[in-house]
Amino acid sequence: MTPNQTTVKPLFLLLFTLITSALTAQPEANYDETKVPKFSVPDPLVTFGGEAITDSQQWEEKRKLEIYQFFEKQIYGKVPALLDEYSFKVIEQDNNALGGKAQRKQIAVGIKKNNRSLNFNILLYLPIGNENAPVFLGYNFHGNHTVTDDPNVIITEAWNENNEDLKIRNNKATEASRGVRMNRWAIDKMLDKGYGIATVYYGEIDPDKNDFSDGLHSLFYEEGQTKPKTNEWGSIAAWAYGLSRAMDYLENDTNISNVIVFGHSRLGKAALWAGATDLRFAGVIGNDSGCGGAALSKRKFGETIGQINTSFPHWFSESFKKYSNKEEMLPVDQHELLALIAPRPLYVASAVEDEWADPKGEFLSAQYATKVYELYDKKGISSTDVQEVNHPIKQTLAYHMRSGKHDVTDYDWDQYIAWAETFAK
Structure with missing residues (x-):
């Protein structure tokens, strides 16, 4: 043994640990709108090949399937086989x-x-x-x-x-x-x-x-x-x-x-994906579903893809990890998940203090998905609608942001029940 062997190995391990930590460390969550990066929202009515979609038949035949397959294989993951x-x-x-x-x-x-x-x-x-x-x-x-x-x-x-x-x-x-x-x-x-x-x-x-x-x-x-x-x-x-x-x-x-399928938080993500994959659900509700749910990923506000894949590596497909801290590479965003549910009733809900789930990103996602609902002559969140606390917008594609934190409250259920009486019965 050379005189410095006992010190070289610990120094190497320390250096390796520091490098590994630096590579896997996640940026702090951003809660400042001025720090939201410039990003381009993918148009749900333009195919990956650049073809414009102008009616519901074209959506069903050309665009819907390619969006669905991307989410299925690259984000949530594909069910491998049928049950016995x-x-x-x-x-x-x-x-x-x-x-x-x-x-x-x-x-x-x-x-x-x-x-x-x-x-x-x-x-x-x-x-x-x-x-x-x-x-x-x-x-x-x-x-x-x-x-x-x-x-x-x-x-x-x-x-x-x-x-x-x-x-x-x-x-x-x-x-x-x-x-x-x-x-x-x-x-x-x-x-x-x-x-x-x-x-x-x-x-x-x-x-x-x-x-x-x-x-x-x-x-x-x-x-x-x-x-x-x-x-x-x-x-x-x-x-x-x-x-x-x-x-x-x-x-x-x-x-x-x-x-009507309902879910809160991580289970809101599951409810939205269930609604996209199973047409038997008459309506879908995503409550405070955030990153990987209703919130736009490219805003990088609150929880991000990198953070969710690090904290909960089992939630999404392994292929989704290549987009950690690289949201700009995604050819889709979560408004297109919402669009997959059209024309069935869909309710997206946020809470004003739930910044981790990015309420504004959830609102914008519903707004950007609306053009697909309009192909079916269904109303959603128009470009002139404003996100206000405790002022629900109850269309076929509905939205509210209530006061309070990440939770499910009686206020939420009051809105869902009243909305369902109009759109989902």
Whole structure:
């Protein structure tokens, strides 16, 4: 051993660590409009080859598919194969739930692929007296039992992210967490207005952690595979897929007329992608969905592609990582995700204090998507509309920015229910 060998190796490791940290470090989030870079918004009505789209038929035949395929392969990731088997069973039912206000059903859904299986539960409340009810379908973050204090709702056994405020410990839900998220689900208001509510714990589809060894993905692996391929689905696409499997049951329930898919935050991203991939959803709601949801990526305001791919590397396809801190290279932006939902009703919502999700970027995205809705003679957010706090714009493509922070509130549900009564029933 030479005299300086013991010092050279630690210095080399230190240098390597510093270089690696510098390469992977993310710029601080920008909350200053004067620092938003100049960017070009891709025109949804001009194909990648430069051809102008002038009517809905051209959109459907030429433009919609190429945009969809880009999002599918380069952003959210492609579902690798068809299921082998799907089943459902009503495991509990009460026709006098919630003080006689609702029928409650709990449905066990089973899916199988490659001799592997996954099960999840749907909690469904339908209003008594409305035998053909529209239903809001959405994921919850910690278990079906958290959205209501109904003592008969089954407690999930799936892995759960710890949250002391919500009494989730040791990655396991217990009776202590029953009803802790009632504030985000205006169930009584929905039922009183003749709407049903269906919800699923998203962790039963794919646990929200950077581990592809469990959850939905693992059912589809080929021999020796341990994670999705480069252009295959991340967790957001898996959650969207789960919403469609819930829809498989709901569309066959004779007491349901149609289904509006809803999601908040990361689950808002999943709801928007579910709406784009599954035409059976009669309407779509993205609440505070932000980066990778409704917000424009090229603005680089609040959360960016680089930050979301670093913090949550499992959410998107591996191919999306090449756009980290390189948003200008994207040939699409999120307004074109919204456009894929046209002409069905779509509601984009923001909160004024939720700068991380870029409320202005969500508003502009809805505005830029409007020209596609107009091909179908549907109204959206016009170029003269102004983003104002607590002043909803309720067209087929609707928008509001409420006061407050990143959350789902009664104000949000009041708007969604009133909008749905006009556009989605």
